[in-house]
Amino acid sequence: MKSNSEGLIIDGVVAHIDRDNIDTDQIIPTEYLKSIKKFGFEDYLFDGWRYKDDGKLGVTKDERVIDENFILNKNPFNESKILLTRDNFGCGSSREHAVWALRDFGIKAVIASSFGDIFYNNSFKNGVLPIILEKKEIDFLFDQTQQKVLELSINLQKKEINYGEKSISFHVEKHLIDRIIYGLDDVDITLKEKDKIFDFEKTRIKERPWIFK
Amino acid sequence: MKTLYDKLWEEHHVTQLDSGESLLYIDRHYLHEVTSPQAFEGLIKKNLKPWRLNANIATPDHNVPTTRGNNFNSESITDEISKIQVVELDKNCNKFGIKQFDIESNKQGIVHVIGPELGFTIPGMTIVCGDSHTSTHGALGCLAMGIGTSEVEHVLATQCLKVSKLKNMNVRFEGEPDEHVSSKDIVLYLIGQIGTAGGTGYAIEFSGSYISSISVEGRMTICNMAIEAGAKVGLIAPDNKTIEYVKTKSFLDDDTFNQAKEYWKTLKSDDDAKFDKEIIIDVSKIKPQVTWGTSPEMVLNYDESIPTVFDTKDENKKNVELARDYMGIENETKLSDLTFDKVFIGSCTNSRIEDLRQAAEIVKGKTIASNISEAIVVPGSGLVKEQAENEGLDKVFTDAGFIWRDPGCSMCLGMNPDQLKPYERCASTSNRNFEGRQGYLGRTHLMSPIMAAYTAINGTIGDPYEI
Numbered sequence: 080m081k082s083n084s085e086g087l088i089i090d091g092v093v094a095h096i097d098r099d100n101i102d103t104d105q106i107i108p109t110e111y112l113k114s115i116k117k118f119g120f121e122d123y124l125f126d127g128w129r130y131k132d133d134g135k136l137g138v139t140k141d142e143r144v145i146d147e148n149f150i151l152n153k154n155p156f157n158e159s160k161i162l163l164t165r166d167n168f169g170c171g172s173s174r175e176h177a178v179w180a181l182r183d184f185g186i187k188a189v190i191a192s193s194f195g196d197i198f199y200n201n202s203f204k205n206g207v208l209p210i211i212l213e214k215k216e217i218d219f220l221f222d223q224t225q226q227k228v229l230e231l232s233i234n235l236q237k238k239e240i241n242y243g244e245k246s247i248s249f250h251v252e253k254h255l256i257d258r259i260i261y262g263l264d265d266v267d268i269t270l271k272e273k274d275k276i277f278d279f280e281k282t283r284i285k286e287r288p289w290i291f292k
Numbered sequence: 293m294k295t296l297y298d299k300l301w302e303e304h305h306v307t308q309l310d311s312g313e314s315l316l317y318i319d320r321h322y323l324h325e326v327t328s329p330q331a332f333e334g335l336i337k338k339n340l341k342p343w344r345l346n347a348n349i350a351t352p353d354h355n356v357p358t359t360r361g362n363n364f365n366s367e368s369i370t371d372e373i374s375k376i377q378v379v380e381l382d383k384n385c386n387k388f389g390i391k392q393f394d395i396e397s398n399k400q401g402i403v404h405v406i407g408p409e410l411g412f413t414i415p416g417m418t419i420v421c422g423d424s425h426t427s428t429h430g431a432l433g434c435l436a437m438g439i440g441t442s443e444v445e446h447v448l449a450t451q452c453l454k455v456s457k458l459k460n461m462n463v464r465f466e467g468e469p470d471e472h473v474s475s476k477d478i479v480l481y482l483i484g485q486i487g488t489a490g491g492t493g494y495a496i497e498f499s500g501s502y503i504s505s506i507s508v509e510g511r512m513t514i515c516n517m518a519i520e521a522g523a524k525v526g527l528i529a530p531d532n533k534t535i536e537y538v539k540t541k542s543f544l545d546d547d548t549f550n551q552a553k554e555y556w557k558t559l560k561s562d563d564d565a566k567f568d569k570e571i572i573i574d575v576s577k578i579k580p581q582v583t584w585g586t587s588p589e590m591v592l593n594y595d596e597s598i599p600t601v602f603d604t605k606d607e608n609k610k611n612v613e614l615a616r617d618y619m620g621i622e623n624e625t626k627l628s629d630l631t632f633d634k635v636f637i638g639s640c641t642n643s644r645i646e647d648l649r650q651a652a653e654i655v656k657g658k659t660i661a662s663n664i665s666e667a668i669v670v671p672g673s674g675l676v677k678e679q680a681e682n683e684g685l686d687k688v689f690t691d692a693g694f695i696w697r698d699p700g701c702s703m704c705l706g707m708n709p710d711q712l713k714p715y716e717r718c719a720s721t722s723n724r725n726f727e728g729r730q731g732y733l734g735r736t737h738l739m740s741p742i743m744a745a746y747t748a749i750n751g752t753i754g755d756p757y758e759i
Contacts, residue, residue: 099611100488100587104726109705113355113373115329115380117441133714133732136373167489170522171724173424174327175440193489196524197424201440252456254311265442266338269450272307272315276452279306279317280344289544289552290319290417291346 087260089187089208090232094150094159095224096125101164102171103198107180111136120176121183125151151184160187161231163220167191168209169198178205188233190240192217203255204265208235210249235260295460295561296529297495300435304418306452315452316435319417322403323350323390323444325381326707327422331444332384342388343451349412350385350392352378353402354707358670358697366395374708401673401699404428404516404640408508409675411541415530415556420447425640425723427518430527431511432534433559435495437524458525459568461494462561465502467576472756474650475510476642476721476740478502479517480581482573484591491523494569497561498528502575508537509646516641517723520588529560582627582753583725583738585615590725594743594753597626618727619735620715628753630737633716635660635667635748636730637694637741639704642721643672647741648680651721652688654745660693661751667694668710670702694748706731719747 111123113136122140129151131144150156162181168191169177178201181189188208202209210233212220223229223242232241235256239248257263269276284291294302306315328350335341342348352366355374366382369375378395385392393399393406400406404425407413415433420426424438439453447453465478483490496518503511511528518526528534535553542549579593590612592598598621604612621630637643637651648671660667669689671677677699680686686696703710704722712718712734721744722729725736739747746754 097610098614099608100589102587102724102726104705104724104729108728108732109354109707112326112707113371113377115333115377117330117333127728127732167492167522170488171424171519171726173422173438173440175330175422175442178440193492195489195522196492197438197440201442204440204442252312254309254313257311265446265454266334266340266449268309269315269446269452269454272309273450275307276315276317276343276450280451283317287416287552287555289414289548292544292548 087235088232089160089235091160091230092155092158093161093163093224093229093231094156095163095221096150097165097221099166100170101168103169103174103177103195104171106169106177107174110134112174112176117179118183120180124180124184125149155228158185160185161233162186162189163224164189164191165217166193168194170195173197175201175205178202178207182207190217190220203258206259206262208233208256208259210240210251212247212249216247293562293564293566295565295567296433296497296527296559297435297458297460297525299559300416300418301457303416304435309454313454313456316418316455318420318447318451318453319347320412320419321348321447322407322419322421322426323348324354324403324421324423325352325377326354327441328384328444329377329380330441331422331448334445335448338449340449342390342448345389346391347451348390348448349407350381350390351400351403351406352381352395354701354705356395356700357708358700358702358710360698364395371709398674398678401676402640402643402701405643405672405676408432408512409541409673411538411543414538414542414552415534416559420453424519424524425516427524427526428512428516428640430515430518430525431508432538433528433530433556435525435527438519458495459493461491461496461523461569461571462567463496463498464500464570464572465498465575466500466572467502467574468505469502469575469578472580472742473575473578474740474742475506475513477578477581478575479514480583480588480591480738481578483517483521483588484581485573486521486571488520488587488589489522491518491521494523495525495527496521496523498526503528504531507646508534509644512644513641517588520723530556580740580743580756582743584619584621584627586618586725586727587615588723588725588738590615592627594627595755597624600624628755630717631663631752632719632747633663633665634712634718635664635744636670636703636718636720636722637668637744638670638672638702639722640672640701641723642741643670643676645676645679647721648676648685651741651745652685654742655692655694655749656688658692658749660748663751664748667748668697668703669694670697671699673699703730705729719744
């Protein structure tokens with residue numbers, strides 16, 4: 080098991096998008112789901128908001144009409160590793176491409192008051208940490224972004240967000256955050272239980288034969 | 293004491309891991325061309341094979357053109373990038389020996405339509421697919437949910453899903469709805485009430501006298517959109533209607549079927565089952581529903597005025613403003629004031645034979661309005677298409693000015709050429725009105741097949757009580 084010491088602290092400038100219900104179609108539109116690869120989605124993150132024209136898979140950022148007002152196009156937010164948003168981020172489609180696009184852009188943590196279930200699950204499998212905070216804490220952070228460029232430091236092991244003297248702790252299941260810290264692979268973990276799965280299956284074939292026809 | 297979800301969970305529970313998560317055994321795994329290529333790649337890299345081949349059923353649906361006609365194969369797709377993805381599914385299925393209803397098959401269709409229709413979805417199963425609308429299969433009493441591509445690989449490799457248990461919610465629909473109200477309206481109404489995050493973290497069981505009264509297809513529409521209420525699992529206890537439905541689709545021999553039937557009858561929540569949350573909705577008060585904004589929760593009665601920032605709670609003002617702006621809604625506007633450009637009848641929500649019959653009934657003998665530049669009907673599968681043609685529904689639609697297409701996901705998400713042009717307004721029977729969902733800058737209004745048919749004829753949202 081390798082320890083990813085670089086993964087223990089996520090810090091830097093916070094990009095913020097002040098809206099609820101950002102669905103995975105907004106994070107990455109359907110067009111880019113035509114890719115059969117697992118990487119290379121950075122130019123398509125928030126495509127509908129980042130550009131003023133319609134994109135196609137394979138067309139890069141440099142060939143597009145950039146919307147200078149969109150936060151990820153502004154310096155220093157174009158280098159952000161942390162995204163702050165509101166309720167129900169990542170709702171809708173199950174596309175893991177949404178997490179791949181965030182990851183490829185360089186986003187390592189998303190802070191929101193809630194997440195879509197499938198997106199939340201997908202995130203941990205790709206080294207992106209979704210952090211759930213109370214609405215009032217989200218309000219506080221948004222207030223700070225109005226005053227200056229907000230910089231945060233997230234400590235994965237302590238499960239806390241540090242902001243100047245202030246620290247906000249967050250809850251995340253240990254087994255989930257361990258996947259990010261140690262880069263664990265689910266298939267490897269599950270296959271250690273191979274015998275149990277075989278035994279279960281054998282019994283099931285006997286008891287519920289119609290499933291296996 | 294146990295809910296249906298609890299029972300299905302226990303039935304499939306292989307073991308609890310040190311992490312606290314559980315391994316659930318997966319009975320059926322559906323695959324399509326969009327979320328599977330990277331999973332197969334992962335499998336190949338790890339030098340693994342599918343754990344149990346016959347658990348897997350594949351079909352291409354998202355990318356496929358719906359103007360295929362005869363003698364069309366994967367190589368005939370003109371969009372080069374779409375073609376690669378469909379061909380990749382062919383290759384992966386051939387390499388591993390996975391059963392595929394390919395683009396040439398008369399049984400190809402939207403994965404959530406063909407599963408139940410070909411007898412591959414039967415009560416009591418755990419079902420997964422790399423597609424959030426997998427919740428559809430819950431209508432037959434299955435524990436069914438959408439998963440990401442990493443999980444697709446995991447299920448292929450291990451026949452298990454690594455998950456934590458969800459909470460239980462019971463949504464009871466009671467009463468008898470109005471004649472113009474269908475299951476689509478009922479589920480849209482629910483989403484309007486609880487919001488798109490209302491079901492997050494829950495498995496929703498739908499119950500009540502209304503659910504008992506409707507067909508299995510109507511139930512699929514409701515479970516299909518559980519995910520739009522935030523719940524990745526939606527399910528309904530199987531009853532005699534379910535068993536009759538499965539009987540007509542099943543490839544099981546009589547003995548096995550009868551044996552299964554006895555078990556299926558036990559699949560229901562106990563009378564004293566404890567739910568973490570219960571909601572009761574009187575469906576007799578629900579009017580036809582139409583969405584106005586860019587989230588399925590932005591839904592109204594068909595005859596209502598669209599909210600302005602002035603009549604919205606502070607915390608929602610920004611969302612309303614952004615949605616109005618995107619949807620091109622100015623000043624005080626009623627839903628019935630909007631003029632439509634396109635109509636789409638299809639998607640895994642509403643492309644089954646009953647949906648087409650309902651819409652056809654309304655358009656019969658009429659003509660689509662002159663402002664509708666295109667109205668398309670996309671049957672959910674080859675078998676739905678064939679059935680509809682046998683009933684003459686295709687003729688009813690084409691006589692009225694609709695275009696009759698080949699099966700696929702089509703304009704629900706516009707991965708194929710069926711897309712809205714910028715600023716076009718569409719009456720759609722699909723499930724998501726997100727920005728750009730049906731095409732770049734396109735404007736989607738979700739509604740039932742009945743209301744979409746009225747809108748096609750009227751050009752604006754018609755009043756079904758007046759027409």
